[in-house]
Each structure stands twice: as structure tokens, then as C-alpha cells.
Amino acid sequence: MNSVKWLIRILLVFYLSHFSFPADTISLHHFIQDNNHQVIVSSGNTFALGFFSPGSSRNRYVGIWYHQIPDKTVVWVANRDNPIKDTSGILRIDGRGNLALFHKNQTLPVWSTNISTAGTRNSVAQILDTGNLVLVQNDTREAVLWQSFDHPTDTWLSFMKIGFNLRTGLNQVYSSWKSPDDPGVGNYSLKMTQGVSPQMVLYKGSNPLWRSGTWTGKRWSGIPQMTQNFLFRDSFVNTDDELSFSSDAKNASLITRWVTKETGVTQRMIWNNEAQSWIINAVPTEQCDFYGYCGPNSYCNPYLGDFECTCFPGFDPNHPKHGT
Ligand SMILES: *[C@@H]1O[C@H](CO)[C@@H](O)[C@H](O)[C@H]1NC(C)=O
Ligand SMILES: *[C@@H]1O[C@H](CO)[C@@H](O)[C@H](O)[C@H]1NC(C)=O
Ligand SMILES: *[C@@H]1O[C@H](CO)[C@@H](O)[C@H](O)[C@H]1NC(C)=O
Ligand SMILES: *[C@@H]1O[C@H](CO)[C@@H](O)[C@H](O)[C@H]1NC(C)=O
Numbered sequence: 309m310n311s312v313k314w315l316i317r318i319l320l321v322f323y324l325s326h327f328s329f330p331a332d333t334i335s336l337h338h339f340i341q342d343n344n345h346q347v348i349v350s351s352g353n354t355f356a357l358g359f360f361s362p363g364s365s366r367n368r369y370v371g372i373w374y375h376q377i378p379d380k381t382v383v384w385v386a387n388r389d390n391p392i393k394d395t396s397g398i399l400r401i402d403g404r405g406n407l408a409l410f411h412k413n414q415t416l417p418v419w420s421t422n423i424s425t426a427g428t429r430n431s432v433a434q435i436l437d438t439g440n441l442v443l444v445q446n447d448t449r450e451a452v453l454w455q456s457f458d459h460p461t462d463t464w465l466s467f468m469k470i471g472f473n474l475r476t477g478l479n480q481v482y483s484s485w486k487s488p489d490d491p492g493v494g495n496y497s498l499k500m501t502q503g504v505s506p507q508m509v510l511y512k513g514s515n516p517l518w519r520s521g522t523w524t525g526k527r528w529s530g531i532p533q534m535t536q537n538f539l540f541r542d543s544f545v546n547t548d549d550e551l552s553f554s555s556d557a558k559n560a561s562l563i564t565r566w567v568t569k570e571t572g573v574t575q576r577m578i579w580n581n582e583a584q585s586w587i588i589n590a591v592p593t594e595q596c597d598f599y600g601y602c603g604p605n606s607y608c609n610p611y612l613g614d615f616e617c618t619c620f621p622g623f624d625p626n627h628p629k630h631g632t
């Protein structure tokens with residue numbers, strides 16, 4: 309009899325410790341530890357947040373990945389330039405109400421949402437089905453104190469933006485990993501440029517490699533693929549408060565991401581569930597897309613057979629014909 313009681317007691321403790329708190333939330337009392345392989349999962353099971361090691365590395369990072377896609381596909385990394393070398397990491401709400409990543413040997417956090425949170429100690433971090441990690445005040449759940457969508461790494465998801473919040477100074481930039489083994493800030497970045505004709509530019513360091521062309525009202529002039537846009541709702545905002553672009557899947561069940569890669573391309577991918585693989589649509593796709601390929605006084609026409617630079621009247625081409 310006694311052993312049955314004990315068993316029930318143990319099961320109850322197990323049940324309470326594992327299932328009694330919302331599995332999508334980290335709070336002052338419910339943190340996640342790398343040692344215990346703990347993760348939080350968004351309410352619709354779309355995204356998970358936890359500790360991972362990229363590629364063949366043994367370093368530990370906190371990241372967000374698709375919960376239902378077999379190969380762990382990471383869409384955001386917290387401590388991208390500050391790996392933890394062992395599995396003693398703890399992600400919790402600290403005494404100031406920030407979400408912070410600690411290592412057992414250190415009192416200062418390895419990473420933190422690091423906002424001033426005077427009087428907001430009652431905060432919780434929640435992973436949403438969009439892939440956004442939000443820090444909110446538990447009582448109201450309304451005002452977002454911090455969100456991962458404002459601090460992108462290499463992956464642009466639906467409902468994220470590229471560009472500037474001109475009131476707060478926030479600039480949303482997508483920068484490549486260093487390598488598949490190292491999510492640290494790499495050499496390639498996709499940014500919005502300010503000025504008379506804003507556009508998206510892919511840089512290697514400070515050198516532009518590709519540009520989107522200007523906004524025509526419906527699409528970027530340099531991305532003709534955008535004309536048949538059945539899948540995405542594109543929106544370009546250019547006001548006193550904001551200069552941004554977003555491209556959201558019209559159907560929320562479409563799994564899609566736009567990644568700026570360490571190989572020097574920026575590519576949108578769509579998950580094909582039947583094939584269990586990503587369909588890739590990358591730029592620069594063609595020679596024509598490389599910044600300056602044709603020189604400033606000509607234009608590139610990919611439909612002439614080979615990529616061909618056609619000069620504006622009175623100019624000679626830089627590269628008369630590709631491959632000849
Ligand atoms: C958050 O609010 C809920 C509902 O009011 C409450 O049950 C819970 O204990 C709170 N959690 C924290 C960490 O304050
Ligand atoms: C943490 O501290 C322990 C004991 O002081 C030490 O043995 C270990 O190497 C330290 N780990 C790291 C990653 O610094
Ligand atoms: C938090 O912000 C302060 C001031 O900007 C900075 O000095 C500090 O390094 C940051 N800490 C973390 C953990 O990011
Ligand atoms: C970034 O570019 C510099 C200069 O070309 C190069 O030395 C460095 O190895 C590159 N870094 C990565 C992570 O590829």
C-alpha cells in the first residue's frame with residue numbers, strides 16, 4: 309500500500325513540475341536549463357525555444373526553431389556572439405524583469421533582453437506561433453517590453469520587417485552567420501538604405517553586392533519574380549515614423565523564411581511538406597543581379613538569352629556579353 313502511495317506522490321510531483329505551467333512561457337519561477345533539455349513550445353506547436361549546438365560545434369546557444377520540421381532549422385539566436393562552452397546555461401527572468409541567459413560560473417548574464425524595466429519585475433517571456441519571442445508584463449500581457457522580431461539574426465519571417473523605426477532609431481538588419489557551425493555575426497547583411505530612393509541592399513562588409521532596385525508601388529524594380537505574388541502580402545512604408553518593408557505569407561499555414569546566408573546570397577524558402585524539403589528562391593539569382601555588373605550607364609537584360617548588358621545610348625558596356 310505504502311509503495312502505491314509513494315508512486316502516486318512521485319507521479320503527482322512529476323505531473324506538476326512538467327505540465328502545470330504554460331509550456332510556452334518562462335517566468336520568474338519557471339526557467340529552462342540546458343542540463344535538463346528543457347524547451348518552451350508555442351501554443352500551436354509551430355516554434356520551440358531552447359538550447360542547441362549548431363552544425364558540428366559543441367558550443368551552446370539559445371535559439372528558436374521550427375518545432376515540427378525534422379532537421380533543426382534555427383530562425384533566431386540569442387547569444388550569437390557569446391557561446392556557452394558547456395551545458396550549464398540557464399534562461400530565466402532576472403531580478404530586474406529581463407529575460408537573461410546565465411552560465412553557472414558567472415554572475416553577469418551571457419545575454420539579456422537588457423531593457424530598463426523599472427517597476428516591471430513581474431514580466432514573462434512567451435514564444436508565439438509566429439516565431440516571435442515577446443517579453444510582456446504578466447498582469448496585462450498587452451504592452452510588449454521587448455521582442456525578438458525587433459532584433460533579427462539571419463532569418464526574416466512573416467510579420468518581421470526590414471528597415472527603420474525612425475522614432476526609436478531601431479534598424480532591422482539581417483546578418484549572416486559566420487559559418488554553419490557559428491551563428492556569430494558574419495560578413496553578409498541585408499539592409500534597407502535611406503535616402504531619395506530607398507532599397508534593400510545585400511552587403512559583404514560595407515560593399516554592396518546586390519540591390520533590390522527602388523519600390524515601384526507594387527514591387528522592387530530589381531525583383532521581377534515579385535510580379536506574380538499570390539503567396540505574400542508585400543508592404544512598403546515610407547513615412548516620417550517608419551521606413552520599412554515586410555512580406556507576409558497570406559496563408560498563415562505557409563512555412564516560409566528569408567535567410568541571408570554565409571555563402572553570400574539572400575534567399576526566400578518555402579517548406580514543401582510532401583517532399584519534406586525547402587523550395588529555394590534566391591537572389592542574386594542571375595549575373596544581372598550583381599551590383600554594378602553592367603556599370604551605371606547600362607542595364608542588364610536576362611531575357612536576351614545570355615545575360616547581356618545593354619548600354620544606354622552613347623555608352624560602352626563593362627562586360628559586353630557573359631560567357632563569350
Ligand atoms: C501570471 O498571471 C497569472 C494569472 O493572473 C497567475 O496565475 C500567475 O501566477 C502569474 N505568474 C507570474 C509569474 O506572476
Ligand atoms: C566553472 O567552474 C568550475 C569550478 O570552479 C570549473 O571547474 C569549470 O571549468 C568552470 N567552467 C567554465 C566553462 O568556465
Ligand atoms: C546591457 O546594456 C548596457 C548598456 O547599453 C551594456 O553596457 C551591457 O553590456 C548590456 N548587457 C548585456 C548582457 O547585453
Ligand atoms: C569576412 O571577411 C574577411 C575579409 O574578407 C575575411 O578575412 C573573414 O574570414 C570573413 N569572415 C567570415 C566569417 O567568413
Ligand SMILES: *[C@@H]1O[C@H](CO)[C@@H](O)[C@H](O)[C@H]1NC(C)=O
Nearest residue numbers: 557558559560561562563581
Ligand atoms: C492555407 O493552406 C492550407 C494548407 O496548405 C490549406 O489547407 C488552406 O485551405 C489554406 N487556406 C486558405 C485560406 O487558402
